[in-house]
Amino acid sequence: MRRQEATIRDVKVSAFTVPTETPEADGTLSWHETTLIVTEVAAADRTGLGYTYGHKSTGSVAEALAERCLKGESAFDVPGLHASMRRQVRNDGSRGISAMAISALDVALWDLKAKLLGCSVSALLGKASGTVEVYGSGGFTSYSDEQLRRQLSGWVASGIHGVKMKVGSEPQADPERVKVARKAIGPGPELYVDANGAYSATQALQLADTFAEQNVVWFEEPVSSDCPEELHLVRERLPHGMQLAAGEYGYDGLYFRKLLQATAVDVLQADATRCGGYTGFLEAAAIARGHGIPLSAHCAPTLHMHVACAVPGLRNIEYFFDHARIEQMFFDGFTPPRMGMLAPDDSRPGLGLMLKKQDAMKFAA
Numbered sequence: 001m002r003r004q005e006a007t008i009r010d011v012k013v014s015a016f017t018v019p020t021e022t023p024e025a026d027g028t029l030s031w032h033e034t035t036l037i038v039t040e041v042a043a044a045d046r047t048g049l050g051y052t053y054g055h056k057s058t059g060s061v062a063e064a065l066a067e068r069c070l071k072g073e074s075a076f077d078v079p080g081l082h083a084s085m086r087r088q089v090r091n092d093g094s095r096g097i098s099a100m101a102i103s104a105l106d107v108a109l110w111d112l113k114a115k116l117l118g119c120s121v122s123a124l125l126g127k128a129s130g131t132v133e134v135y136g137s138g139g140f141t142s143y144s145d146e147q148l149r150r151q152l153s154g155w156v157a158s159g160i161h162g163v164k165m166k167v168g169s170e171p172q173a174d175p176e177r178v179k180v181a182r183k184a185i186g187p188g189p190e191l192y193v194d195a196n197g198a199y200s201a202t203q204a205l206q207l208a209d210t211f212a213e214q215n216v217v218w219f220e221e222p223v224s225s226d227c228p229e230e231l232h233l234v235r236e237r238l239p240h241g242m243q244l245a246a247g248e249y250g251y252d253g254l255y256f257r258k259l260l261q262a263t264a265v266d267v268l269q270a271d272a273t274r275c276g277g278y279t280g281f282l283e284a285a286a287i288a289r290g291h292g293i294p295l296s297a298h299c300a301p302t303l304h305m306h307v308a309c310a311v312p313g314l315r316n317i318e319y320f321f322d323h324a325r326i327e328q329m330f331f332d333g334f335t336p337p338r339m340g341m342l343a344p345d346d347s348r349p350g351l352g353l354m355l356k357k358q359d360a361m362k363f364a365a
Helices: 057-070 078-088 097-117 121-125 145-157 171-185 201-212 228-237 253-261 277-290 301-308 321-330 357-363
Strands: 008-025 030-043 046-053 132-138 162-166 190-194 216-220 243-246 267-270 295-297 316-320
Touching: 008 057, 008 097, 008 321, 008 357, 030 057, 030 097, 030 321, 046 097, 057 078, 057 097, 078 097, 078 277, 097 121, 097 277, 121 277, 121 301, 132 145, 132 190, 132 301, 132 321, 145 162, 145 171, 162 171, 162 216, 171 190, 171 201, 201 216, 201 228, 228 243, 228 253, 253 267, 253 277, 267 277, 277 295, 277 301, 295 301, 301 316, 301 321, 316 321, 321 357
Parallel strands: 132 162, 132 316, 162 190, 190 216, 216 243, 243 267, 267 295, 295 316
Antiparallel strands: 008 030, 030 046
16 A cells, blocks of 8 residues: 555544443552543554553543644554654653553554554564463452452463462451462462552562462562662562562653663563553563563553564563453454463454444443
8 A cells, every 4th residue: 555545534532431340459459440442543444443441531632642643644654653642742741641542542553554554463563473371360359269269260270371369458368368369270370469569668578478388479569660679679589489570550661771770670561551552562572672571561461462472582461350351342353362372363454353332332431
């Protein structure tokens, strides 16, 4: 297709709020609903789809950015359009809602470009691997022991080899909850815990020794990732074989560089729905690779599947319960993991997704 035929002519932004199945909580937050913001960018006779999870006001920012930076421009110039959006939000604050709006639009642009070229996004980006491992993620602190057992053991029974649970709401109860989880999944699968920054450094180190008794191999954000020095302190003192992971709240490359320069993590996490879409995710991957640290994709498994295949040595994708549930509800083309692995369908152009508009409208925010 010629460049002049790929002019962006329209952008649509929608927000949908979906109640959770049951009340959910982690170490620092509780919630009962999740909002999905969907962007659709059109050029020629193709429409690219992207999305993020966040407050519905993210949609208003995305609409403004589309008007100022995307409409009338070539859909092929994704890096240039991404840079234009980054410049546009300078005075409004480039992180938080602004970064999530850019993320949703950036993903839609890559989806659109692949569709215009008649290929999948994974083929457009190039593959380092055809499949990516997932780990099951949920285990909310609001769950009863029975709910915890059922969810984690269900993932293991489906062929997923690692699971993650939330900790931190009641630190005194966490050792017993971790025991419950280990007993539910058996001795073989990997067990991860995620405190979402709820602990002090002293608490984190005390509990790490207890968690090690249950062979916990991944301790996520034991203290806030906004404090790289404290993360470094905890990481240096973790039991042998336990890795520290953080980075999900990173909105740009500077955030990731600071974590890695502080030698604060063993595994860097990045979220393409927050860090600038696929363009920002690939930047995070390059930063991690430059420091010799593996990258893990945070949440939104369907969105991360294609770009994750483009990253050499990517550790895994978080198969987050809420997001997997919503993506299955909202998108034709949803692909569940098989034996713990996700694999893009290259026979479908772009991301291979189509919004189920009629089903989605009942959740319109």
